[in-house]
Amino acid sequence: xxxxxxxxxxxxxxxxxxxxxxxxxxxxxxxxxxxxxxxxxxxxxxxxxxxxxxxxxxxxxxxxxxxxxxxxxxxxxxxxxxxxxxxxxxxxxxxxxxxxxxxxxxxxxxxxxxxxxxxxxxxxxxxxxxxxxxx
Numbered sequence: 055x056x057x058x059x060x061x062x063x064x065x066x067x068x069x070x071x072x073x074x075x076x077x078x079x080x081x082x083x084x085x086x087x088x089x090x091x092x093x094x095x096x097x098x099x100x101x102x103x104x105x106x107x108x109x110x111x112x113x114x115x116x117x118x119x120x121x122x123x124x125x126x127x128x129x130x131x132x133x134x135x136x137x138x139x140x141x142x143x144x145x146x147x148x149x150x151x152x153x154x155x156x157x158x159x160x161x162x163x164x165x166x167x168x169x170x171x172x173x174x175x176x177x178x179x180x181x182x183x184x185x186x187x188x189x
Contacts, residue, residue, distance in 0.1 A: 068107045069146040072116035111149040119182040122148030139172030140179045
């Protein structure tokens, strides 16, 4: 069964990792969907797309842990077995968790979280996650 994305309406939210990267040029949602169409041989995308950025989850700055990031990284690991890095996906996941708790998504909506990798970065933050000391 093939699902057509031709008229899909999408709102993408990007969580900035520092105040200096806010408004950083990113590929449009339409370009991403078109690339997927080309790769899968599907229908041309002609839906509506909006792209928003937020700096609400940066905290004190780039690479500096936040309580929300630590909670999200632990939650994804404990509940889903997914390792997130503390700088990028950890702060983005903190945003996702916060927005879900605030009821920003309808109960029947589809939400996609893009995990861009980097879990090895976890080991650069032993104090933030209460890792046992190395032996």
